[in-house]
Amino acid sequence: MPQSPPLVRRVLALAAFLIAGLQAPAWAAPDDCPGAWYGAGKKRICLPLGAASFADRVVSFTPGARPSEAPFDNPAAALGEPDYQRTSRPDFVSLGCDGTLVLAFADNVLVDVDGMDLYVFEVGPYVEETELAISADGRDWRVVGRIEGARADVDIASVARPGERFRFVRLRNVGRKGCGGRHSGADIDAVAAVGAELRLSFDAAVLFDVGQAELRPQAQAELATAAARLNAMGSDIRVTVEGHTDSTGSDADNLRLSEARARAVWAHLAAEVALPAAAVTIRGLGESRPVAGNDSDEGHALNRRVELLVAPGRGR
Template structure:
């Protein structure tokens, strides 16, 4: 059984005051983890859920409780966590940030409940092609994606799957309170309809204000590098879309470099064409969402 929520196209505005303030969080076992981007580090949306077998108490059936910062009170009936069920899974989306590989642990899973169960982790850039990272075991669920991740990649999705063992409680399967990226970058998403005319990579006059606003936020952050990534819908040929997406990313990069504070930063460009949709290309609204430029800003 699948549980799917609609994914909105997140706008460019991010509160960098909170984003740039590291916060220490405590897990259910009393351990601590420091997240460099504070509350922005946590998953933002549930994409899908496969309900596993076994008994799941009503208080632990809601997938959306896995979003945001951990809030488990110690009472197993407090409704703060999702029980996956035996062999169940949940797919989560990072919208205003991106999971990246950094030295040391990259992801932290706040697993709670009456006992600790194992899980398997997979990550994805587009929600279609998944990379299996491996098992998450023990009470301190921090994961290093090095060796599994593609160098320079930024991941939008994570999938947690219960390992199918120890499912004989009233909260079958692993119990997930929150999921956070330790290795994380800021993600800004700009609507291509605001930036460009149809089939054009020349910035519209009104695009300058949008890009300059993002540039100001990046300049206020302690950022080491930037990657500007162009995306299209599936209209047109693969080759045409790849070229157009790269040209649009290049135009946005040129405007970012007009900001004095960003002039000396490393700003790369990537064209992804139609390869990474965030919505269905079968509808006008979905195609509009897929036509976008993303700016991934990696903190120092």
């Protein structure tokens, strides 16, 4: 057999690696945890949701009294997967002394699981003192604790009530060490929800006609994609289906409509996703959990939605 040229071999190896990655998502082999990243002190961090675990959006950034210098003051560098390579590259954000960064999760939520729930990927061997707080709505904050030194993870058990889901994380630099200069304050590369559920949100206007709970034909494609994602997570999952409305109309009508819509969504998905009834929770929350202000058409549209929350298997 003739030997392949090195480039071809490398391309084939890369293709095999990528295909293996597609076939083995983080939750498919819990013992092996291919969705592992390496944090401070080369600590291996297993993230059951893989790349979906990381913060997705900057809500706000206040660089504090002694800010770091550009380009190390870009809060977006803390989004997505850890990508730090060296201190001369702006792959991370330096918070500044007393700097405060608020991040949001979009396709996932933070939940309390056994042990650590939240992990901050900081740059450098020493984690600079940073206070962490979490919030479900971005308004009501609960301080979880501080990370410092060799510790970059927190357990939210002491502040989370059973079943609560959090979409926001706030990091506030509180240390005096490393204050001022180019990289002032804590250097944040990425923030991951270890305790996490996947969150798939559907625009009610795509799934339903106004005031109705019968799926429109256009809903099929959206829900087929969702079914494929659920099936890729295996059978050891728990699903919560939540219906939500805007604030127009009475509370009672909105509760009824939101629950009927959540039921319609699961009735459709159940044909493709085989799960025992005990693994599925369906509820209507009416107008009680807005994700945007109810003072504009855009806000109303964002609030009218059905959410699927998927907890990965805990067989680790």
